[in-house]
Amino acid sequence: MAELNSNLPPKELLEHIARSCANALSVAGCSILLLNSKKTHLLHVSSHGLGDWYLRKGFIEADKSLPEMLRGEVVEVTDAGQDLRLQFREMAEQAGIASILSVPLQQNGETFGALRVYSRNRRIFSRRDKEFAARMADLSALVLRQIQSVELTTKPSPENQELKPLELKKLVTFAHPSEEQFARLLDFYDIKWLYEPRSFPLQWQDNRIGEMFTPDFYLPELNLYVELTTLKQSLMREKNQKIRHLKELYPEVEFKLLTRKDYSNLLAKYGCGPLAGAKAEGVARVLFGDAQIEEKVRELGKRISDDYASHSLLLVGVLKGVFCFMADLMRHISIPVAVDFLGISYYADASSGVSITRDLDQSIKGKNVLMVEDIVDTGMTLNYILNYLRTRDPASLKVCALLDKRVRRLVQVPLDYVGFEIGDEFVVGYGLDYQGEYRNLPFIGVLKPTTSVPQTERETKKDSE
Numbered sequence: 001m002a003e004l005n006s007n008l009p010p011k012e013l014l015e016h017i018a019r020s021c022a023n024a025l026s027v028a029g030c031s032i033l034l035l036n037s038k039k040t041h042l043l044h045v046s047s048h049g050l051g052d053w054y055l056r057k058g059f060i061e062a063d064k065s066l067p068e069m070l071r072g073e074v075v076e077v078t079d080a081g082q083d084l085r086l087q088f089r090e091m092a093e094q095a096g097i098a099s100i101l102s103v104p105l106q107q108n109g110e111t112f113g114a115l116r117v118y119s120r121n122r123r124i125f126s127r128r129d130k131e132f133a134a135r136m137a138d139l140s141a142l143v144l145r146q147i148q149s150v151e152l153t154t155k156p157s158p159e160n161q162e163l164k165p166l167e168l169k170k171l172v173t174f175a176h177p178s179e180e181q182f183a184r185l186l187d188f189y190d191i192k193w194l195y196e197p198r199s200f201p202l203q204w205q206d207n208r209i210g211e212m213f214t215p216d217f218y219l220p221e222l223n224l225y226v227e228l229t230t231l232k233q234s235l236m237r238e239k240n241q242k243i244r245h246l247k248e249l250y251p252e253v254e255f256k257l258l259t260r261k262d263y264s265n266l267l268a269k270y271g272c273g274p275l276a277g278a279k280a281e282g283v284a285r286v287l288f289g290d291a292q293i294e295e296k297v298r299e300l301g302k303r304i305s306d307d308y309a310s311h312s313l314l315l316v317g318v319l320k321g322v323f324c325f326m327a328d329l330m331r332h333i334s335i336p337v338a339v340d341f342l343g344i345s346y347y348a349d350a351s352s353g354v355s356i357t358r359d360l361d362q363s364i365k366g367k368n369v370l371m372v373e374d375i376v377d378t379g380m381t382l383n384y385i386l387n388y389l390r391t392r393d394p395a396s397l398k399v400c401a402l403l404d405k406r407v408r409r410l411v412q413v414p415l416d417y418v419g420f421e422i423g424d425e426f427v428v429g430y431g432l433d434y435q436g437e438y439r440n441l442p443f444i445g446v447l448k449p450t451t452s453v454p455q456t457e458r459e460t461k462k463d464s465e
């Protein structure tokens with residue numbers, strides 16, 4: 001245990017505890033699990049001796065997986081295949097696990113996780129076994145609290161003084177820098193994520209899993225899995241096959257693949273990634289001319305006027321891209337409307353979260369609000385803004401977007417009025433910019449493709465599997 005005094009990072013300390021615990025008790029495996037913030041699910045954060053597949057078998061529901069644990073009790077399972085208190089009995093049996101001992105991780109009498117040991121032989125754990133496991137759980141709790149205390153000293157607000165769920169992300173080791181960057185982007189838009197929490201078996205051989213697929217991210221609030229790949233298109237065949245297979249076997253699973261091109265385009269929008277700063281060479285073609293735009297805006301204005309007839313309405317736009325659309329739309333709305341604008345910060349590599357750079361001038365409490373957007377792409381911006389506005393109790397909140405780039409959607413946001421649906425192309429004009437330029441074009445045009453993604457980015461081993 002000398003390592004525990006060293007300056008090892010918490011993740012390694014936890015791995016060391018899990019290994020030492022399994023070895024000392026002569027069991028096949030040991031795992032340290034944490035409860036999520038709502039205390040509904042448990043996640044393995046560090047383990048020894050357990051297969052990848054068992055660790056990522058699915059979401060462990062806290063009230064179904066040895067529920068006594070939540071009450072801070074030590075729980076013993078002698079026959080894992082038969083014990084009804086276990087959520088994944090069949091999988092435990094397949095993984096050759098016969099008995100399990102679970103001891104709680106606690107702080108101030110509150111349970112925030114568990115340490116579990118897994119034995120291949122049926123075993124009645126002795127009093128000494130339990131005491132030892134409890135000491136290891138205390139050590140794990142100590143290490144985990146250290147991570148938390150760093151949190152407490154950096155954010156000393158009153159609500160942080162009480163027990164808070166630990167930041168799982170501090171224990172994540174990303175396989176590729178692009179994944180870490182993507183996690184930062186999600187953090188920026190306040191979208192919760194879990195890294196590789198679940199593996200999907202794709203092929204079985206003699207009752208054993210021959211092949212499986214582990215998407216990089218799961219976004220629990222959106223119930224969406226995201227796979228990010230930095231592979232060149234030419235190397236994508238095998239991965240595409242796996243993804244097809246995944247969709248066939250698990251049609252209920254919401255899944256989104258971000259290819260190397262998608263991801264570079266996404267980052268370029270924020271001035272990051274391989275395409276950052278690439279100079280655009282003008283407009284390749286006109287997508288919607290001024291007459292077409294005018295007709296569409298008139299149509300939207302009429303629908304909105306009909307739908308809100310005899311109601312008051314406040315139009316809210318997000319600066320700056322929306323100013324042309326807003327100016328025209330409001331002039332085609334025949335009922336009285338008020339207008340207000342929000343300004344928000346955009347993602348830049350090091351920033352910590354969206355901030356409101358210009359707030360609304362008026363209260364929206366009890367008002368009918370229509371968010372007016374120039375373009376909805378991944379939906380992350382709109383999702384953030386809608387969540388923000390909802391906290392201010394409007395009577396109703398709807399969205400009107402001139403352009404809907406639906407193919408790139410990550411967060412499903414409700415759009416009540418849409419002008420045009422467009423493909424995966426970067427468009428400019430009629431208020432929309434590229435690096436601050438082109439906003440003044442009277443039409444909406446597709447930007448000429450910028451320099452292609454450099455091929456020098458190293459592919460990871462994980463990606464080439």
Ligand code: IMP
Pocket residue numbers: 269321374375376377378379380381382405425426427428432433434
């Ligand atoms: P989202 O958060 O990915 O939906 O991005 C929305 C914001 O990205 C918009 O309000 C625009 O500022 C910007 N954006 C997305 N696609 C384009 C485009 O094709 N041209 C110009 N700006 C875009």
